Amino acid sequence: MSLLSDLINLNLSDTTEKVIAEYIWIGGSGMDLRSKARTLPGPVSDPSELPKWNYDGSSTGQAPGEDSEVILYPQAIFRDPFRRGNNILVICDAYTPAGEPIPTNKRHAAAKVFSHPDVVAEVPWYGIEQEYTLLQKDIQWPLGWPVGGFPGPQGPYYCGVGADKAFGRDIVDAHYKACIYAGINISGINGEVMPGQWEFQVGPSVGISAGDEIWAARYILERITEIAGVVVSFDPKPIKGDWNGAGAHTNYR
Known part of the structure; x- marks a missing residue:
């Protein structure tokens, strides 16, 4: 096995409690996927435990260059099959710094529908x-x-x-x-x-x-x-x- 493969397959839990979270969101076309990774101090099991994050929306067709900051809200966690261990994939949706969903954020409206008591009761x-x-x-x-x-x-x-x-x-x-x-x-x-x-x-x-x-x-x-x-x-x-x-x-x- 090559050194590169050795490094890719390192089991971080052998030496540290830190984990890698890959934040994933839908880009400006509505079909392209984007992601970026960050280090967390320890394992996380619920999206509410994760920090919000930001990205340059002007580079994904989701914000103008003069006001390009977009905020990622973590919404769902999955185990990371690539990094494995306690590392995670995080599905996010996107908002302005003021907390408004950006136009390509379709999940926000869907969440309102699915959280309605009548819809919840229907399962x-x-x-x-x-x-x-x-x-x-x-x-x-x-x-x-x-x-x-x-x-x-x-x-x-x-x-x-x-x-x-x-x-x-x-x-x-x-x-x-x-x-x-x-x-x-x-x-x-x-x-x-x-x-x-x-x-x-x-x-x-x-x-x-x-x-x-x-x-x-x-x-x-x-x-x-x-x-x-x-x-x-x-x-x-x-x-x-x-x-x-x-x-x-x-x-x-």
């Missing part, structure tokens, strides 16, 4: 089926597809098995296990209709936790594909023509 369950496509990094073409060309027609790829049908299964399985480790209520995975396309399911999750969990799962997938040198796309129609699209289907009970 709303959600199951989200998140489809995505794995792309070859340098050419933005689906994984397993010939460069500049097309695979055989759709049919054998959905829930398919075999080197000529399932492309990127190592990434998918790594994501599956990492989500379980993190404490995300991921309920399954499968290959999708278009080759290079996959799906994972989150839920059943109650109320706003469904949104926190799907965004945490997307963040983990982005990190794993970063390591693998592959691009993940949530584009609803990544390839034009008679090829399967991708969505995030929501089931409610």
Whole structure:
């Protein structure tokens, strides 16, 4: 094992009580994820124990340059499958320094709805089926597809098995296990209709936790594909023509 790998895999709990918290938020496009890390003096189990933090919103398309400070409010905690130990991932939403939610903060309005007594009494369950496509990094073409060309027609790829049908299964399985480790209520995975396309399911999750969990799962997938040198796309129609699209289907009970 290389020295770099040794350092990445250091178990901090052997020498210190300090932990690393990765603060995660949604960027200005509404789909891009951003994150930054900070050191905490010890383990944390509830978002209310975490300090608020700030970032430069002018660099994420969320604030003007002349008044760029945006404040992160911690909202949900997950175990960090990358740093492990007591280290955590923190889902945050974003506010102005005066405490007003910024325009791209959709969680704030959702939290008002889900915290209403009538909604709480309903115990709303959600199951989200998140489809995505794995792309070859340098050419933005689906994984397993010939460069500049097309695979055989759709049919054998959905829930398919075999080197000529399932492309990127190592990434998918790594994501599956990492989500379980993190404490995300991921309920399954499968290959999708278009080759290079996959799906994972989150839920059943109650109320706003469904949104926190799907965004945490997307963040983990982005990190794993970063390591693998592959691009993940949530584009609803990544390839034009008679090829399967991708969505995030929501089931409610």
